[in-house]
Amino acid sequence: MTIFRTENITKKFGGLVAVSNLNINIEKGQIIGLIGPNGAGKTTAFNMITGVYKPTEGNVFFGDEKITGLKPHKITKVGIARTFQNIRLFNELSVLDNVLIANHMRLKSNVFSSVLRTPDYVKKEKVIKEKSINLLKELGLEDVKEEKSFSLPYGKQRRLEIARALATDPQLLLLDEPAAGMNPQESHELMVFIHDIRDKFDLTILLIEHHMKVIMGVCESIYVLDYGVTIAKGTPNEMQNNSKVIEAYLGVE
Amino acid sequence: MVYGILRLINFAHGEVFMFGAYMAFFAMTSFGMPWYVAFIIAILLTCIFGMLLEKAAYRPLRDAPRISIMISAIAASFLIANLGIVVFGGIPVTFPRPDIFNIRIVIGGVSIISKALFIPVITAVVLMILLYIVNHTKTGTAMRAVSKDYEVARLMGIDVNRIITFTFAIGSSLAAVGGIMWALRFPALIPFMGIMPGLKCFIAAVIGGIGNIKGAVLGGLLLGFGEIMIVAFLPELSGYRDAFAFIFLIVILLFKPAGLLGKNIAEKV
Amino acid sequence: MKRNNLLNIIAIIVFIAILFILNMTLDAYKLRIFNLAGIYVILGLGLNLVNGFTGLFSLGHAGFMAIGAYTGALLTMSPEMKEMTFFLEPITPILANIQVPFPVALIAAGVIAGAFGALIGAPVLRLKDDYLAIATLGFSEIIRIILTNTQNITNGALGIKGIPGYTNIWWVWGIALITVIFMVLLIKSSYGKVFKAIREDEIAAEAMGVNLFKHKMMSFVIGCALAGIGGALLGSLIGAINPLLFRFLFTFNVLLIVVLGGMGSITGTVLSAVVVTVMIEYLRVLDIDMNLGFIRIPGIPGLRMVVFSLILLMVILFYQRGIMGTNEITWEKIFGLKNRISNLITRRKAS
Numbered sequence: 001m002t003i004f005r006t007e008n009i010t011k012k013f014g015g016l017v018a019v020s021n022l023n024i025n026i027e028k029g030q031i032i033g034l035i036g037p038n039g040a041g042k043t044t045a046f047n048m049i050t051g052v053y054k055p056t057e058g059n060v061f062f063g064d065e066k067i068t069g070l071k072p073h074k075i076t077k078v079g080i081a082r083t084f085q086n087i088r089l090f091n092e093l094s095v096l097d098n099v100l101i102a103n104h105m106r107l108k109s110n111v112f113s114s115v116l117r118t119p120d121y122v123k124k125e126k127v128i129k130e131k132s133i134n135l136l137k138e139l140g141l142e143d144v145k146e147e148k149s150f151s152l153p154y155g156k157q158r159r160l161e162i163a164r165a166l167a168t169d170p171q172l173l174l175l176d177e178p179a180a181g182m183n184p185q186e187s188h189e190l191m192v193f194i195h196d197i198r199d200k201f202d203l204t205i206l207l208i209e210h211h212m213k214v215i216m217g218v219c220e221s222i223y224v225l226d227y228g229v230t231i232a233k234g235t236p237n238e239m240q241n242n243s244k245v246i247e248a249y250l251g252v253e
Numbered sequence: 254m255v256y257g258i259l260r261l262i263n264f265a266h267g268e269v270f271m272f273g274a275y276m277a278f279f280a281m282t283s284f285g286m287p288w289y290v291a292f293i294i295a296i297l298l299t300c301i302f303g304m305l306l307e308k309a310a311y312r313p314l315r316d317a318p319r320i321s322i323m324i325s326a327i328a329a330s331f332l333i334a335n336l337g338i339v340v341f342g343g344i345p346v347t348f349p350r351p352d353i354f355n356i357r358i359v360i361g362g363v364s365i366i367s368k369a370l371f372i373p374v375i376t377a378v379v380l381m382i383l384l385y386i387v388n389h390t391k392t393g394t395a396m397r398a399v400s401k402d403y404e405v406a407r408l409m410g411i412d413v414n415r416i417i418t419f420t421f422a423i424g425s426s427l428a429a430v431g432g433i434m435w436a437l438r439f440p441a442l443i444p445f446m447g448i449m450p451g452l453k454c455f456i457a458a459v460i461g462g463i464g465n466i467k468g469a470v471l472g473g474l475l476l477g478f479g480e481i482m483i484v485a486f487l488p489e490l491s492g493y494r495d496a497f498a499f500i501f502l503i504v505i506l507l508f509k510p511a512g513l514l515g516k517n518i519a520e521k522v
Numbered sequence: 523m524k525r526n527n528l529l530n531i532i533a534i535i536v537f538i539a540i541l542f543i544l545n546m547t548l549d550a551y552k553l554r555i556f557n558l559a560g561i562y563v564i565l566g567l568g569l570n571l572v573n574g575f576t577g578l579f580s581l582g583h584a585g586f587m588a589i590g591a592y593t594g595a596l597l598t599m600s601p602e603m604k605e606m607t608f609f610l611e612p613i614t615p616i617l618a619n620i621q622v623p624f625p626v627a628l629i630a631a632g633v634i635a636g637a638f639g640a641l642i643g644a645p646v647l648r649l650k651d652d653y654l655a656i657a658t659l660g661f662s663e664i665i666r667i668i669l670t671n672t673q674n675i676t677n678g679a680l681g682i683k684g685i686p687g688y689t690n691i692w693w694v695w696g697i698a699l700i701t702v703i704f705m706v707l708l709i710k711s712s713y714g715k716v717f718k719a720i721r722e723d724e725i726a727a728e729a730m731g732v733n734l735f736k737h738k739m740m741s742f743v744i745g746c747a748l749a750g751i752g753g754a755l756l757g758s759l760i761g762a763i764n765p766l767l768f769r770f771l772f773t774f775n776v777l778l779i780v781v782l783g784g785m786g787s788i789t790g791t792v793l794s795a796v797v798v799t800v801m802i803e804y805l806r807v808l809d810i811d812m813n814l815g816f817i818r819i820p821g822i823p824g825l826r827m828v829v830f831s832l833i834l835l836m837v838i839l840f841y842q843r844g845i846m847g848t849n850e851i852t853w854e855k856i857f858g859l860k861n862r863i864s865n866l867i868t869r870r871k872a873s
Contacts, residue, residue: 071733084726091722092722092848101715102731105730105733111708115713165730168731310835319579320573323579323651335827335831456660498660503645507646
């Protein structure tokens with residue numbers, strides 16, 4: 001079952017075509033990679049999917065719903081969550097608060113009942129707090145839940161970003177370079193972790209990555225972008241031997 | 254008139270402007286200097302003053318959040334204006350208008366007072382110099398680099414602090430020129446005189462596109478003409494004259510946030 | 523949790539008792555300053571919600587205060603008073619005969635200021651940082667200019683005199699207390715967390731499903747409403763208002779309070795509101811002549827504001843977090859402090 005697809009999405013900045021005619025098709029439960037050299041348009045593609053940019057042309061579908069050009073918070077609401085390439089946590093807030101905020105939109109409580117602490121609100125608050133603590137527990141962040149998020153070590157910050165995205169109850173998770181800055185040991189753990197959360201949270205995952213090892217280790221299928229153009233797609237093994245891909249990465253001799 | 258390399262509102266710009274006018278005033282009255290010497294000295298002093306201001310109020314906050322820098326600017330603005338009251342007194346003083354600016358010139362039956370001629374000419378000359386500095390000198394290139402991205406500029410070996418100080422020096426000198434011209438036009442000086450022009454300068458710069466000199470001129474002209482038009486054609490609305498600038502500003506910000514000649518810069522995610 | 527609730531109730535009772543004692547003992551002048559401090563608490567909390575907690579740099583507080591002050595004044599004055607005040611041009615008939623009780627007028631002041639906040643917020647809250655600051659400042663000035671020019675509603679530049687003085691210690695500090703409680707609850711709630719998230723990182727907040735516009739608007743409107751209520755109380759306290767009163771200077775004072783107390787701290791704002799108000803009053807001596815019997819120290823007009831701007835500048839340059847930073851005084855901390863002190867004492871004794 002196709003859970004997500006893009007139809008010829010294109011983004012132009014002035015004369016520059018950052019992404020052209022990108023067609024992604026993701027089945028439920030898949031882990032898909034999006035790779036390409038720097039500046040190939042991967043993050044731009046993410047930004048179009050999550051509503052940060054509006055595609056110049058083309059459409060994005062989630063299930064049967066057309067979500068092209070919706071505001072980012074609406075996209076999150078339908079069930080697509082993301083992490084950022086350069087970690088964007090709520091620095092001054094505690095780890096737990098970071099996750100609680102992601103629950104806010106599903107809280108469905110108006111400002112009056114929240115301020116007056118009506119029984120209904122208190123109950124809902126308790127539920128999301130438990131849920132958040134459980135989530136932190138599963139991701140191994142429970143012991144730091146009261147610490148300010150900027151004080152965490154780098155690896156845990158990345159993990160918290162993923163936890164926060166998971167807290168929005170997504171069906172599709174977009175990870176923007178989750179292995180950036182990790183050593184081989186850590187990226188190996190990350191691979192296991194990605195598989196884990198996919199199974200545990202019943203997710204579909206689309207990730208941008210540079211670490212070929214991670215891509216080869218987790219992705220069932222990958223799309224290769226170069227200068228905004230999709231130059232190849234297929235299984236990791238096929239891509240390894242694809243001349244176009246090698247050319248894009250290594251340049252033509 | 255205003256110049257926004259730093260991409261920050263220099264709230265104290267109006268006060269620098271006031272300082273310039275007062276310096277010229279004191280140079281002429283207390284020290285009895287001829288006007289051209291007085292003006293040059295005033296411009297130099299204001300230039301130094303601007304650099305000191307930058308050192309004291311802005312430099313320590315270079316890497317601080319934007320809000321802090323703005324609060325600092327507001328505090329500096331209030332500080333200077335009120336110091337002005339303490340030092341110069343709160344009573345308006347009359348700016349002596351040198352004779353050369355009062356000559357009536359008759360061209361083809363139309364007589365104009367020379368100051369009306371001087372102001373646009375001086376503006377044009379100053380503008381040319383400024384455009385030359387920014388577009389054709391090494392320092393100008395560095396200034397533009399700093400305004401684009403000062404982190405990168407720093408990596409490229411540009412002494413960012415020096416460039417910013419230099420920018421302030423130029424900006425302050427221009428403010429002094431502006432202050433003196435203002436004083437020639439409206440000779441009553443008070444320490445709070447800088448507030449409205451200071452704000453309007455900023456508005457002009459935003460309307461034109463911050464960091465874009467031609468834009469600032471365009472913004473200034475539009476603003477000035479707009480105000481005159483309102484007073485001339487809709488006299489019943491003349492009470493709203495000062496509101497015009499703000500309304501204009503808000504309309505521009507809503508439809509063209511980067512200003513008329515500015516480039517839209519999207520935040521990188 | 524239970525203990526804290528109890529302590530809170532005790533604290534409120536003690537506070538009311540203190541108000542009672544102050545009301546009995548303070549002379550009219552000191553009482554007035556104390557009330558002014560309460561008004562600044564309300565205003566400061568409003569601005570802190572917007573600037574400190576939500577991270578929207580608004581400089582339009584004075585404008586919304588003006589709206590509140592005029593609303594309060596026009597709704598509480600008797601028709602005769604209005605006729606006397608509006609001698610240049612009579613007041614519009616609609617407003618001429620309205621007179622409502624003070625609490626209703628206060629609520630109306632909050633609602634109308636909040637409504638204007640919504641009206642202005644809709645276009646400008648899309649802007650960021652300095653642009654938002656200058657746009658809100660601009661709107662605040664526009665409001666002032668409109669007030670000056672609508673002779674038949676606001677009496678123009680002459681202002682309104684003879685506003686009934688309902689404001690007393692109970693009104694001011696009662697509302698201040700409610701505001702503090704409201705703010706504490708709001709910040710503790712899910713909405714408060716979202717406001718802080720917006721302050722920390724808008725883009726991430728939006729990616730977490732936060733409707734930026736809605737929440738920014740909410741914060742801004744509440745801030746404006748508080749400014750309106752504060753303005754109405756102020757009008758009734760000083761008895762006469764005019765457009766010049768609500769210049770940027772007023773926003774500056776409130777901003778000073780917020781920054782000094784710590785952007786994003788409720789207790790900090792309360793503390794610094796009291797300190798700053800008292801200072802504003804007592805430093806008046808700097809501006810007027812002082813006669814010490816044997817020597818006359820001439821006052822220097824403007825020096826007081828120099829001192830204030832210097833304080834603000836120093837705080838922002840060297841002590842950016844203000845008195846409290848983003849921290850709060852909580853019961854836990856007070857008890858923690860007590861324990862720490864007693865630990866210290868026992869350790870001293872041991873050694």
